[in-house]
Amino acid sequence: MTARQSPLYTRYMAAFNEWTTHVTGCSCRAEAPCEVGAPLFERFSRLQEAWNNHLTQHRR
Numbered sequence: 046m047t048a049r050q051s052p053l054y055t056r057y058m059a060a061f062n063e064w065t066t067h068v069t070g071c072s073c074r075a076e077a078p079c080e081v082g083a084p085l086f087e088r089f090s091r092l093q094e095a096w097n098n099h100l101t102q103h104r105r
């Protein structure tokens with residue numbers, strides 16, 4: 046199984062893209078996201094954690 050076939054990875058990448066698109070057009074950062082950016086960053090963080098857990102579980 047490769048990473049790209051995982052629906053979780055797809056959602057993680059979608060959240061990552063939304064967040065990076067936002068920070069590109071906004072002056073906020075991950076350390077201090079604005080009102081619009083905060084939920085995007087939160088979602089990205091959650092999915093990143095879930096994805097990292099997924100990798101940990103499937104390693105070896």
Ligand SMILES: [Zn+2]
Pocket residue numbers: 067068071072073074078079080081082
């Ligand atoms: Zn922002």
